[in-house]
Amino acid sequence: xxxxxxxxxxxxxxxxxxxxxLLLAAATGLLLHCGALIVLRRFARRRQQPIDAALLQxxxxxxxxxxxxxxxxxxxxxGESAAELQLPRHICSLGIIAGTVxxxxxxxxxxxxxxxxxxxxxxxxxxxxxxxxxxxxxxRRCATLLIVVVGVSVxxxxxxxxxxxxxxxLASAGVVGLVAGLAARPVLExxxxxxxxxxxxxxxxxxxxxxxxxxxWIEEIASTYVVLRIWDQRRLIVPLSKIxxxxxxxxxxxxxxxxxxxxxxxxxxxxxxxxxxxLERAVRLTDRWDGRVCVLQVTDFTERTVELRALVSAxxxxxxxxxxxxVRERLLEFLQREHPGALPRARLEVVDPExxxxxxxxxxxxxxxxxxx
Numbered sequence: 001x002x003x004x005x006x007x008x009x010x011x012x013x014x015x016x017x018x019x020x021x022l023l024l025a026a027a028t029g030l031l032l033h034c035g036a037l038i039v040l041r042r043f044a045r046r047r048q049q050p051i052d053a054a055l056l057q058x059x060x061x062x063x064x065x066x067x068x069x070x071x072x073x074x075x076x077x078x079g080e081s082a083a084e085l086q087l088p089r090h091i092c093s094l095g096i097i098a099g100t101v102x103x104x105x106x107x108x109x110x111x112x113x114x115x116x117x118x119x120x121x122x123x124x125x126x127x128x129x130x131x132x133x134x135x136x137x138x139x140r141r142c143a144t145l146l147i148v149v150v151g152v153s154v155x156x157x158x159x160x161x162x163x164x165x166x167x168x169x170l171a172s173a174g175v176v177g178l179v180a181g182l183a184a185r186p187v188l189e190x191x192x193x194x195x196x197x198x199x200x201x202x203x204x205x206x207x208x209x210x211x212x213x214x215x216x217w218i219e220e221i222a223s224t225y226v227v228l229r230i231w232d233q234r235r236l237i238v239p240l241s242k243i244x245x246x247x248x249x250x251x252x253x254x255x256x257x258x259x260x261x262x263x264x265x266x267x268x269x270x271x272x273x274x275x276x277x278x279l280e281r282a283v284r285l286t287d288r289w290d291g292r293v294c295v296l297q298v299t300d301f302t303e304r305t306v307e308l309r310a311l312v313s314a315x316x317x318x319x320x321x322x323x324x325x326x327v328r329e330r331l332l333e334f335l336q337r338e339h340p341g342a343l344p345r346a347r348l349e350v351v352d353p354e355x356x357x358x359x360x361x362x363x364x365x366x367x368x369x370x371x372x373x
């Protein structure tokens with residue numbers, strides 16, 4: 001009995017001391033967490049920046065997980081019995097990996113939101129803001145996917161059996177990997193296209209574009225597709241690979257300013273200078289015109305009409321659309337009121353077969369002539 005007690009008591013004493021060390025390490029981690037929060041709060045009060053409050057809020061949870069686990073892992077690593085502490089060390093390592101992923105994702109979220117807040121898109125000329133929002137959105141999603149994939153991979157690599165199994169699969173299943181790669185080609189192609197869009201910026205959020213004959217605004221750029229908000233409130237889902245590989249019209253590539261055209265098909269008797277002056281008066285009556293361009297030119301002749309093109313400028317594509325509609329209405333009212341003879345008409349000329357001179361000539365469509373009995 002005495003011999004058994006002599007063997008058990010030292011062992012139980014060792015376990016008690018080691019457990020106390022673990023509790024002390026966890027308490028130390030909690031104290032470090034509280035100290036880190038105090039330092040961060042003081043730093044945020046001095047700076048008085050919006051990002052500091054968001055950063056403090058997002059770091060509280062990850063630090064509460066990471067700091068105690070790191071302290072406990074230090075105590076477990078100093079343990080003498082490696083076989084008995086292998087499972088606790090493994091569990092603690094997985095917790096540290098999960099906490100690190102949690103911390104990185106929160107930091108990424110805070111930084112992306114701060115960058116978007118610094119560049120507001122609810123202004124008239126929002127080209128640079130839309131460019132920043134596009135880059136931040138696409139890069140954040142790619143970085144999130146990368147962080148999660150790396151975190152899961154590192155966690156799986158902590159299991160020796162899974163690591164050996166993965167090595168054997170990579171060595172013996174080349175055909176399966178090739179088939180899987182071919183099957184995942186569309187997904188990988190769209191992911192790579194997303195990185196190209198983030199770096200080269202052929203499109204950006206809130207860009208006015210024309211894709212497959214549909215005109216609308218870029219509402220969302222996901223990791224594999226783009227959502228186009230069409231002017232009639234429909235949504236067109238376009239793969240990112242289509243954006244990269246096929247041509248499209250981007251009306252706001254460098255700036256939101258755009259030119260609008262209005263075509264008029266009128267009679268040859270139209271007073272061009274009078275119509276030009278009326279166009280200049282009309283654009284001054286609306287705030288849709290940005291004051292850059294107002295031109296009326298004769299662009300074509302046909303056998304019946306003359307073609308006039310009014311070219312006006314606006315600050316954005318929606319304003320250009322409204323401006324074009326306004327110009328059409330004003331010029332139509334002007335022509336109907338002041339120069340009705342300039343509206344398109346059909347001419348008819350009937351030649352007298354005996355004298356060879358015109359017998360009937362009119363600017364209007366005449367009914368067919370009737371022969372008297």
